[in-house]
Amino acid sequence: MPRDEHPRNDADRTRLAPVLASAVAELSAAGVSSPRVDAEWLAAHVLGISRGRLLLVDSLRADEADRLRGLVARRAGRVPLQHLLGTAAFRHLELAVGDGVFTPRPETELLAGWGIERTAPGATVVDLCSGSGAIALSVADESAAGRVIAVERSTAALEWLRRNASGFPAVEVVEADVTDPDLLSDLHGQVDVLLCNPPYVPDGTVVPPEVSDHDPAEAVFGGADGLTVIRPVIALAAALLRPGGALGIEHDDVHGAAVPGLLAADGRFTEVTAHQDLTGRPRYATARRR
Known part of the structure; x- marks a missing residue:
């Protein structure tokens, strides 16, 4: 017994x-x-x-x-399980989460893993729309990156991000709006890997109560077509990445063609690739800077 x-x-x-x-x-x-x-x-x-x-x-x-x-x-x-536990599991980490910050999802682990595989020792990595820091901290935890920059604009989310990042000396937290074309202008052409899990759900989409009542709307919804943040992120990535630098952007499952199309149409990227999550739904797109 x-x-x-x-x-x-x-x-x-x-x-x-x-x-x-x-x-x-x-x-x-x-x-x-x-x-x-x-x-x-x-x-x-x-x-x-x-x-x-x-x-x-x-x-x-x-x-x-x-x-x-x-x-x-x-x-x-329908209070999120992670809010009740006080933490969210993400890859090898337990991240503090609660009101005011987007709860990281398991599917985002795929994008983080893709970025980690392309992070060479000493590399500079930028995580846009960092939220709780899930992607940035996983990169710092699982690679030998020299510098990881986590960008977030929400005051509430920044509190959680700074708390989670406190044990990672390689991670720098930057309070900024990722749609600002002058963001990190001192790093133009120097970033090795840029990753982003932006707000991308089209406005008006019905979401579960755990999302509608507890995740910040600004971290979930991305305008009428869900691409309001993704468009300027692509332009920013083209400015920040060095030639050959890697870009990965998570997106809604309705964007399986749209986001790769935006990357190809920009003209500054090559190796544009669409990726599915473990359920077979379109989930993120990747590319390299020409």
Whole structure:
């Protein structure tokens, strides 16, 4: 039988299995897409253990059960799981997230990985629309980049970015608007890799409550066609990248042809390539500076 990792006092304890089952049912009824996984993450969070160690626990103290039920109720109200946990997993990192910053998504790990593979030792890397710092910090964590510049304009997001970047001396945080054509003008022609996960959802698109109620709108929506930020980012990238420098831009799944088309039409890029995410949907485009 699994060992209970917490000392037992049956008068003050509740069996974990029925509490989890009730949580799963509540989250499922609320339309949460991964009710079992979310319930297990919340239980592990309350117990202060990894999710994998739940198999070794068979009961909860009364106060732990109450805390879990409270968190489940908030998750059923479509508060993002990451906000309840206080962190979001991204590649090998745990990033602090909460109100005011976009919660990084697993699909963005593909763009980050593409950029990391093209980051040579000592390289200069720029991450535009950095948000929580997911891409910039992953590059700093998994490569020998000499300099990683994370650009963000939102005051609220910058607080989370600076907090997450505090342990990465190679990362420089810059408060700026990525649509400013003079951004980082001292680095024109010197950047080796430029990555960007911009706001790209077309205005008016219906999104889940976790997004509409908790992600900042300025980090999600990108104008009528979703390309309002992407267009100036492409022009900025052409100015910043050295010849042969690498560019990667995440986009909406309706932009599978549009973003590669913009890169090709600019005329300053070669090797324009469209990439899909793990579900087969168009997700990011890459190119090299001529």
